[in-house]
Amino acid sequence: MPVLILATTDQTWKSKWAELSRDFFNFDKPGDFVVSKTKKILKDKISDPDKISALRKFISENIVSIPVEPFRFCYQTRDPESILRSGYGHELDRLKLLAAMVEAAGGSFSLCLAGPSAHVSNTVPCLRSLPDFFARVSLGSESSLIHLDDEAFSAYSLLGKRAASLSREKSDWMSVPGADPDDDQCRMTISCELDDKEILKGNIELVYAGAFNPFAKARWNTSEWLKGCLPEFIQEPKILTTNVLNLSPDGGPSRFLIGFEGKVKWEELDDALKMIVIPNCPQGLQEKTTSFLRIPIGGIHCISVCAAWRNAFSA
Amino acid sequence: MKVPEKWKAVRMPPNMDAKTDSGTLFRDSAFSENTVTIQSQFEVRKPVIPAQEYKAFKALWDSYTMADANTLVFQIEDPSVRKHEP
Numbered sequence: 001m002p003v004l005i006l007a008t009t010d011q012t013w014k015s016k017w018a019e020l021s022r023d024f025f026n027f028d029k030p031g032d033f034v035v036s037k038t039k040k041i042l043k044d045k046i047s048d049p050d051k052i053s054a055l056r057k058f059i060s061e062n063i064v065s066i067p068v069e070p071f072r073f074c075y076q077t078r079d080p081e082s083i084l085r086s087g088y089g090h091e092l093d094r095l096k097l098l099a100a101m102v103e104a105a106g107g108s109f110s111l112c113l114a115g116p117s118a119h120v121s122n123t124v125p126c127l128r129s130l131p132d133f134f135a136r137v138s139l140g141s142e143s144s145l146i147h148l149d150d151e152a153f154s155a156y157s158l159l160g161k162r163a164a165s166l167s168r169e170k171s172d173w174m175s176v177p178g179a180d181p182d183d184d185q186c187r188m189t190i191s192c193e194l195d196d197k198e199i200l201k202g203n204i205e206l207v208y209a210g211a212f213n214p215f216a217k218a219r220w221n222t223s224e225w226l227k228g229c230l231p232e233f234i235q236e237p238k239i240l241t242t243n244v245l246n247l248s249p250d251g252g253p254s255r256f257l258i259g260f261e262g263k264v265k266w267e268e269l270d271d272a273l274k275m276i277v278i279p280n281c282p283q284g285l286q287e288k289t290t291s292f293l294r295i296p297i298g299g300i301h302c303i304s305v306c307a308a309w310r311n312a313f314s315a
Numbered sequence: 316m317k318v319p320e321k322w323k324a325v326r327m328p329p330n331m332d333a334k335t336d337s338g339t340l341f342r343d344s345a346f347s348e349n350t351v352t353i354q355s356q357f358e359v360r361k362p363v364i365p366a367q368e369y370k371a372f373k374a375l376w377d378s379y380t381m382a383d384a385n386t387l388v389f390q391i392e393d394p395s396v397r398k399h400e401p
Contacts, residue, residue: 193317202316273325275388278353 030100031081038104048142055101055137060148063097064088094148095135107139184284185209194264200234201261206282208254213285218254219244221282226258229279234262316351318389324351326388331378335371337361340379351387355379 030038041058045051066088080100083089089097099109135146185208192202206225208218230237241259266274318324324346331342342355357379364372378384 190316194319194322196319200316269388272391273388274391275326275386277385278328278387 030104031079033081034084034097034100035104037084038101041101042105048140049144051105052102052107052137052139052142052144052146055098055105056146056148059094059098059101062087063094065094066090091148098135098137098146098148102137102139105139107137109138110136184213184286186282186284188281190279192260198264198266199261200264202259204256204258204260206256206258208285213254215254217285218256221285222256222258225282230260230262233265233277233279234260235265237262316387318349318351320349321392322349323390323392324387325390326386327351328353328355328384328386331355333375333378335368335375337364337368337372338375340375342379342384 038055041054042051045054063083064087077083077092077096078086078089080097083093083097102109135148137144137146187205187207187209189205190202191205192200194200204226206222208221226239238261239258240261241257243257244254264276266276269275327344327346328342330344331340333340338360339358340356342353344351344353346352357376361368
């Protein structure tokens with residue numbers, strides 16, 4: 001039976017929720033379009049509970065819930081205005097829009113997860129074991145716990161509820177067009193900036209997706225990739241920040257965000273020409289895929305890579 | 316990758332959009348407003364590459380991994396100025 005863990009006083013959980021909120025809802029201030037729409041929705045609402053209820057109802061009824069798209073693993077969210085204009089979004093998109101509207105109304109918002117009681121003792125919140133999203137919304141004197149598609153806000157609304165909307169069972173994956181649970185995908189995105197002193201500074205995002213990709217291996221793979229590839233194009237690279245988001249400890253999407261800085265290793269062709277070799281994208285995690293194909297993975301070089309190893313070894 | 320002003324990308328990975336029965340390759344490179352953007356995707360669509368498809372698949376893979384696909388060359392408009400900077 002699902003249990004609501006929002007009420008916990010455990011600081012670890014609270015800090016993890018804060019991390020989740022930062023990861024998924026890191027937008028600037030709500031844009032004009034969101035603000036004006038929020039005002040319109042709240043126009044004739046006076047009390048704070050009514051305002052919260054109106055915002056929840058608007059999103060629940062007007063923003064269509066869609067499954068996560070195959071290449072949007074780890075719940076990459078769109079900006080609130082885009083979600084509002086398009087009228088659709090996955091679970092976190094819809095909550096992100098709610099967060100923006102709550103902020104536009106002068107309130108505060110945080111993301112929470114809930115799931116089966118057996119998983120509450122997990123030290124890391126993950127979408128697989130805690131597959132239901134809630135929002136803690138504070139507006140004026142009112143503080144509510146919201147589940148977008150549930151009328152009742154209380155914890156009792158969870159009793160008997162199947163907390164499986166986002167679980168990564170094979171059958172769930174198969175229900176998403178084009179998303180095979182046996183996928184072994186790795187995506188790398190590097191965003192960086194070179195300054196006048198030829199110091200390169202930026203972020204590397206690595207996402208491993210696929211229902212059966214173990215987190216431990218994703219972590220190891222990332223660590224090895226950083227050790228091997230960063231020094232190839234940066235002198236004495238410094239890792240400034242790391243943000244590990246493990247959505248499913250026993251398998252599934254893992255995301256790593258690494259901030260780095262260092263002086264670029266150029267090959268000087270002449271005084272005016274400089275050449276740089278762009279780093280490799282890490283390979284997928286399922287050993288049998290790449291070892292069987294015997295492809296020289298070390299040859300991939302790209303700045304923003306989407307290397308998809310799809311259907312590589314379905315059962 | 317954003318580069319300083321007066322830097323220009325004069326050589327970028329070639330654009331590709333190719334498909335075989337076993338895999339697909341897409342790459343798009345652009346340089347605009349001092350920013351190099353490269354997006355590429357290699358997808359293996361079959362668990363086992365049949366012998367008759369291997370040649371085409373290998374050619375696709377070679378296009379992805381060839382040396383040309385890996386390098387960026389920048390030209391600095393006035394390197395003498397840069398060299399004499401403190």
